[in-house]
Amino acid sequence: MKRKIIIDTDPGQDDAVAIFLALASPEIDVQAIIAVAGNVPLHHTVENARRVLEMAGRPDIPLYAGAARPLRRTQTTAEHVHGPSGLDGIDTSWSLSMPVQTQSGVDYLIGAIRAAEPKELTLVMLGPLTDLAIALTLAPDIAGRLREVVLMGGAWSELGNITPAAEFNIYADPEAADIVFSAGIPLVVLPLDVTHQCLGLPERLTAMRENGNRCSVAAADMLSFSERFDLKKYGWPGAPLHDPCTIAWLLNPEIFGGRTVNVSIETGNGLCAGMTVVDWWRVTDRTPNALFLRDVDSDAFYSLLTSRLATLP
Amino acid sequence: MKRKIIIDTDPGQDDAVAIFLALASPEIDVQAIIAVAGNVPLHHTVENARRVLEMAGRPDIPLYAGAARPLRRTQTTAEHVHGPSGLDGIDTSWSLSMPVQTQSGVDYLIGAIRAAEPKELTLVMLGPLTDLAIALTLAPDIAGRLREVVLMGGAWSELGNITPAAEFNIYADPEAADIVFSAGIPLVVLPLDVTHQCLGLPERLTAMRENGNRCSVAAADMLSFSERFDLKKYGWPGAPLHDPCTIAWLLNPEIFGGRTVNVSIETGNGLCAGMTVVDWWRVTDRTPNALFLRDVDSDAFYSLLTSRLATLP
Amino acid sequence: MKRKIIIDTDPGQDDAVAIFLALASPEIDVQAIIAVAGNVPLHHTVENARRVLEMAGRPDIPLYAGAARPLRRTQTTAEHVHGPSGLDGIDTSWSLSMPVQTQSGVDYLIGAIRAAEPKELTLVMLGPLTDLAIALTLAPDIAGRLREVVLMGGAWSELGNITPAAEFNIYADPEAADIVFSAGIPLVVLPLDVTHQCLGLPERLTAMRENGNRCSVAAADMLSFSERFDLKKYGWPGAPLHDPCTIAWLLNPEIFGGRTVNVSIETGNGLCAGMTVVDWWRVTDRTPNALFLRDVDSDAFYSLLTSRLATLP
Amino acid sequence: MKRKIIIDTDPGQDDAVAIFLALASPEIDVQAIIAVAGNVPLHHTVENARRVLEMAGRPDIPLYAGAARPLRRTQTTAEHVHGPSGLDGIDTSWSLSMPVQTQSGVDYLIGAIRAAEPKELTLVMLGPLTDLAIALTLAPDIAGRLREVVLMGGAWSELGNITPAAEFNIYADPEAADIVFSAGIPLVVLPLDVTHQCLGLPERLTAMRENGNRCSVAAADMLSFSERFDLKKYGWPGAPLHDPCTIAWLLNPEIFGGRTVNVSIETGNGLCAGMTVVDWWRVTDRTPNALFLRDVDSDAFYSLLTSRLATLP
Numbered sequence A, B, C, D: 001m002k003r004k005i006i007i008d009t010d011p012g013q014d015d016a017v018a019i020f021l022a023l024a025s026p027e028i029d030v031q032a033i034i035a036v037a038g039n040v041p042l043h044h045t046v047e048n049a050r051r052v053l054e055m056a057g058r059p060d061i062p063l064y065a066g067a068a069r070p071l072r073r074t075q076t077t078a079e080h081v082h083g084p085s086g087l088d089g090i091d092t093s094w095s096l097s098m099p100v101q102t103q104s105g106v107d108y109l110i111g112a113i114r115a116a117e118p119k120e121l122t123l124v125m126l127g128p129l130t131d132l133a134i135a136l137t138l139a140p141d142i143a144g145r146l147r148e149v150v151l152m153g154g155a156w157s158e159l160g161n162i163t164p165a166a167e168f169n170i171y172a173d174p175e176a177a178d179i180v181f182s183a184g185i186p187l188v189v190l191p192l193d194v195t196h197q198c199l200g201l202p203e204r205l206t207a208m209r210e211n212g213n214r215c216s217v218a219a220a221d222m223l224s225f226s227e228r229f230d231l232k233k234y235g236w237p238g239a240p241l242h243d244p245c246t247i248a249w250l251l252n253p254e255i256f257g258g259r260t261v262n263v264s265i266e267t268g269n270g271l272c273a274g275m276t277v278v279d280w281w282r283v284t285d286r287t288p289n290a291l292f293l294r295d296v297d298s299d300a301f302y303s304l305l306t307s308r309l310a311t312l313p
């Protein structure tokens, strides 16, 4: 039976590739996409989500707009990585035709979770956690009805990327992350510790492009664009690939390794704002609340990704 | 022309009296009531709002349910003041017939502000500021469309009531308060500095009860109940009356005195969580963001309140 | 029997007047003076302490230098109030002859407390609490040997002067204050709530000056200088007089009123850094640790001060 | 020419081995030892320092007592690692004869730095940084006179040991660490990232013991005791060896690798208290203040250590 998921996302090139991977996978049934402000402002992430769905030939999937900003922090965006549109690297000028739903993404989310069978829906979070945090504030009962939340965010041993201590998605809205990590929902966390192992080596991007189909070429183009920032910063032979790890985990969890531990969110205003504090060595008595992944077979990951992308238009 | 307001409230006996005062005042047009978790949990505040509207003969006013909990803090309630139902002091057992709208209070709020003329709507906040904070996160554009937000909360020289530093409404959701106080909306703040001057002296409650009508007697009964806590704590000759000050300010601002200053919210987890930090002496360069009231003619206030309550059923 | 005290001070005009008052009072035996960085840098406070002792004809009292800066905060000084020398208002150009001890003030303090009888020594703190905090870190045993610490600092209902939340002496070194307030020493706190009642009204300063003796005229001159800042800021008919309240309390505690309550220090970096959080209404279960004074008979205070100053050279 | 050092230490088995290594090295001239509260309370660390010096045949080196507790934190000790005495693993019952100086360690430190040539003295810090922090508060001028401070403490990618975010020495007194890291002194940091590579594998401890001399056998015995905790916690083939890395760096910096970066200390009370926030990837504009070492040739380290220990009694 297909796994029913809702994707909350701030595309972002890697978000786009994650959505492609989900749409290319018969094991997964994407119920809806919710765009949220994150890598770029909301109007861009909504447009980018439309573009991705149209490119994948799936304008039938309902698309909603979520939160336009984080809860209480000044909005931080990442155009220095993703370009001004968030999807730089492909032609973003053609006109879009698929609609955006008028209902708010948060309202849809609450209603969808309440309408589904208990433990039926999985939520995949690819950006700041604002929408889910608001939904949990308005309707705390949904926490007990989700199957799990699979999210890209945070770091343990890799520490931060946007600050020395914090990863972008969590840093962008630490209060939202705190709400989600405290809600008692089963969480699966794909942190930088994993995504920094999934380097977009030239031969991997070449293989992707050589699929030849529209979506594979676009994926390779987008990743070639967004990797420029990380290649310069880290001096590695390829840039990390983040968001698709969530979908890969749903498809093949055996290629990942991790531990069920406590992850708490630093919400102070100091040096560590937005840090995921991971009790990896269990030196506290905090209750484990997340499966925190740390390892991945990156060849298997790219092989899965590339073969699936080939099945799209 | 009548002033159009929406009341967001967590009744609470003093919320009930504030709603009575608004409904009794021809200068004011109450568009809707939104109940939020605060003094007591959401299911109680919704029921209490229904009870208040029915008692005032206004079941036609649309009632919405807002947030069921604060954004990221553990929920703090105040049954030690208000009793288990939040409206203890009157008979709360009779059955209610007026409906609760199915649309979420936050969704209604966003839509109503967008549908109104610019600067037409005034928002009166009588509980934690969660609903407005969420609305501002989902739809930041509404900040520029409100006429003003008049709220009961915070303190300067009176300092805190729920902690040594913080007043209940702000303490219950400091992140929400921070969002509201940072949003650039014209704010009018009725803090403990004002409400601690509006003591429910025995002769004042007697005068209210002697109006003889249902709502006046209920108001006097409710305030007699809720004052027990404060009388014991402060040893004053009467208990402070909080929420009706907001409506009184709308009706007769001349009986209040204050300054336009900066008010910032402490969102740390330390001793001062939820404190309203008021730059009364202007020792910082923070931009003034609120008319912070500090004085009131309490005789004029009670006179206004009592005479208006007499016009209700 | 005389009360033996050590005065730790950052003169400052009001410190100078406090030292005058102590030296003019036969009930008090000043064992030593320790100068600390505070209102102005250490080299100025040392010079100013020499000047005050020489002016009072007491170069025999040993003078020590304490800490040159606060523990971890960037140094904040108050030349905008006290003038560049800290003693502006009198002629500060004549040459000084009394010595400064070579032993560190902190070392002296530890040794003196250990050498005295248990509960014999009283410590009067008129500036940031750095020296005592360091002494307590190096030698925690001294906490149990002091009779009491009488300090000028903090505020409750008056809130802050250097920031909206914090008074200067505590703000200048909150970590030191936290150490002192947590040490289990009997504390007497003279906060802004008291000192803002001791206004240097023109007739009071005139009476002081009319004593005619050198020290009274100097006191009146100094207070006339330093009040300029507060008169402009507050618009009051006279400026608050701070540090002499500590000595006045030793001489005549009956003219003060207060409560024994818990006072905790906010050490975060946020809006409330250095605030004295006073549990005046006892809404927490924190253990009372200080006699926190709130009221004073200001006429009695100025009468005491002026009559005593007349007995000096 | 010999490098003149002062060692500030909280022995601790690994402190003992570090002191042995310094005393065994002709390149180094140990001017004095200061014992500070840390792994165990001050009276134990003083006794342990005496024991180490007597065992090494160097009772002529002056020994001072420093701070008895951290600045403002509740004292945290580590008997769970080091045993109740701090030197468990060897016979600690024999009687000691060498004296402890009566001057305070902090006073000595200030005087020694001022008496030395500029940039002559190196300070090696093996415990909480309390003593140096106090010295810098009392005498900020010493910051510019030190050659460098070489310290064991903190972590980057290894994160914490006493909490998920913080290493013991920094966590025990974060305010002290903040003072030291902000003082403008050249710093060399040996963090857990280095010391977790210096595992006391069985063959390494065996080689040490096979030296046969008193100090080598004692070192092997002590490390065998203290490793029990880490072996159980981490499941590694040997326990990390911390403090001797500082002396090894002085002797042979070529076996270490690192970067000059900014290291800031989190002093909040939250989840990250005492964390060393390392800007390894230079994503902030904070000024580099420390040579932060990350790599070590652990075979070379143990070879150096073991061969030097053989030269002691």
Ligand SMILES: [Ca+2]
Pocket: A009, A010, A011, A012, A014, A015, A038, A039, A126, A127, A243
């Ligand atoms: Ca994303």
Ligand SMILES: [Ca+2]
Pocket: B009, B010, B011, B012, B014, B015, B038, B039, B126, B127, B243
């Ligand atoms: Ca209320």
Ligand SMILES: [Ca+2]
Pocket: C009, C010, C011, C012, C014, C015, C038, C039, C126, C127, C243
């Ligand atoms: Ca002073």
Ligand SMILES: [Ca+2]
Pocket: D009, D010, D011, D012, D014, D015, D038, D039, D126, D127, D243
């Ligand atoms: Ca150590």
